[in-house]
Amino acid sequence: MLSQKTKYALKALLYLAQQDANHISKTTDIAEEANIPKKFLEQILLDLKRGHLVGSKQGKFGGYYLLKSGNDITLADIHRLFDGAIALLPCASLNFYERCSDCKDEDECLLRHGLTAIRDETLKAMQGITIASLVKK
């Protein structure tokens, strides 16, 4: 399951994607429209900024806007930014690889292979879902 944070991030991105080009959205407006606690959303938008998915303008009349086209922001990107690995085990992850602490011999592990296959399929599916595709509904 997605964390609240990831869900909120998706909702915020959907909001931004539905605005006119060059429109800048205030945190307050996104929070109200998408029903997200404002202070929590602030942090999420900052994370999205650090992830180079949105840009911001500071000061009065500032706010946030999409940096990339909605077609170029996939569910996989957002999942990785907030919830981390897409694979079911760290040892099967491309971007967040780690050994399992309890694993005696990774090459002999019966789980890894199957879970790597799952990762490939899930990843492909997640890369097929973009902010733009969600807006189109």
Next chain:
Amino acid sequence: MLSQKTKYALKALLYLAQQDANHISKTTDIAEEANIPKKFLEQILLDLKRGHLVGSKQGKFGGYYLLKSGNDITLADIHRLFDGAIALLPCASLNFYERCSDCKDEDECLLRHGLTAIRDETLKAMQGITIASLVKK
């Protein structure tokens, strides 16, 4: 990502699937072979029993054994038993449906549809992985 509990459950089931027919395995043996804390494994095996995936024999020379063929135990089953929903949001779940607390109107939600599609694909993939398929490697 899978929880430790789910991973341990998978490892325990793999162990059981590799034993001779009618063999009964002690918790201690599974724990040692699969590198799982014994007391934690006890609880997991009980959960597997309550989930009707394994059977047990009590008393001296007791232990656990698979109730179903390894072909009939899928990754989806185990995920649902320990980690719950396979869908990314509760509102997109078949077996663990719940409304999102922050959702204004579920029918209008842009997220649900895409996430339902993901669930279908992930579920299909997870149902394709069985204990038997993992053992075959």
Next chain:
DNA sequence: CTAAAGCCTACTAATTTTATAGAATTAATT
């Protein structure tokens, strides 16, 4: 100078996860 916005850090409360402990129960063997 002021108002209104984003930026940043720290903290907190609740929940979940990952175990551990110990007693009760069951069953085979002596």
Next chain:
DNA sequence: AATTAATTCTATAAAATTAGTAGGCTTTAG
């Protein structure tokens, strides 16, 4: 009947994660 070795059950605890809050700082338009 006693012993031994196993599962079963309930409670507890420590650690990590999640979700959210608080408050001050910085930036920019007017």
